[in-house]
Amino acid sequence: xxxxxxxxxxxxxxxxxxxxxxxxxxxxxxxxxxxxxxxxxxxxxxxxxxxxxxxxxxxxxxxxxxxxxxxxxxxxxxxxxxxxxxxxxxxxxxxxxxxxxxxxxxxxxxxxxxxxxxxxxxxxxxxxxxxxxxxxxxxxxxxxxxxxxxxxxxxxxxxxxxxxxxxxxxxxxxxxxxxxxxx
Numbered sequence: 562x563x564x565x566x567x568x569x570x571x572x573x574x575x576x577x578x579x580x581x582x583x584x585x586x587x588x589x590x591x592x593x594x595x596x597x598x599x600x601x602x603x604x605x606x607x608x609x610x611x612x613x614x615x616x617x618x619x620x621x622x623x624x625x626x627x628x629x630x631x632x633x634x635x636x637x638x639x640x641x642x643x644x645x646x647x648x649x650x651x652x653x654x655x656x657x658x659x660x661x662x663x664x665x666x667x668x669x670x671x672x673x674x675x676x677x678x679x680x681x682x683x684x685x686x687x688x689x690x691x692x693x694x695x696x697x698x699x700x701x702x703x704x705x706x707x708x709x710x711x712x713x714x715x716x717x718x719x720x721x722x723x724x725x726x727x728x729x730x731x732x733x734x735x736x737x738x739x740x741x742x743x744x
Contacts, residue, residue: 594726608702616693619666624648625659626694629668629683633691638672638680649727663687 583592606623613619613626621629631647632639639647641656650656660681663669668687673679683691706712 598723612694612697612702613690616697617666617668617690621662621666622659624655625662628656628659629663629687630691630694632663632669632681633683633688636683636688638682640678640680644681 578589578593580592582595583589609623609626610621613621627648628644631644634647641653641660644656644660645651645653660669660671664671667684668690669681670684671679671681706716
């Protein structure tokens with residue numbers, strides 16, 4: 562296929578994708594990406610939940626699963642502020658609820674006080690679960706992904722692109738919150 566015919570095919574495809582969030586070719590590209598990210602997020606959260614359930618028998622949300630792994634990361638205790646920053650979250654109340662669930666499940670523990678600072682760390686059981694999860698992830702997900710042609714390069718490019726887009730969304734969020742919110 563020649564370059565002009567590729568562009569024509571792409572424009573035709575873009576025209577079919579137009580809707581209220583995608584009125585231009587660039588809008589279609591970004592909206593298609595957003596839609597793919599939404600679907601990926603749901604698939605990723607289901608994967609996390611199923612993998613954790615396979616290891617523990619406990620039904621957990623993807624966010625709870627991510628939280629226990631972030632707490633275990635580098636085997637260093639973390640404050641709730643650390644956890645909010647590392648996960649790019651702002652929902653303190655939800656995170657506090659998730660932390661209580663993880664404590665009740667025996668996967669993490671907290672130490673310190675409000676005055677000295679509260680730290681969360683994985684328990685011995687939590688560390689074991691994280692290691693078992695990592696082994697299952699390696700055996701299933703990474704093995705399957707590695708067998709997919711071109712995935713290593715595509716993953717590196719996607720990571721760079723998503724990090725750039727994260728900055729764009731954060732800046733856009735501040736813009737909207739500052740200048741465009743209806744009061």
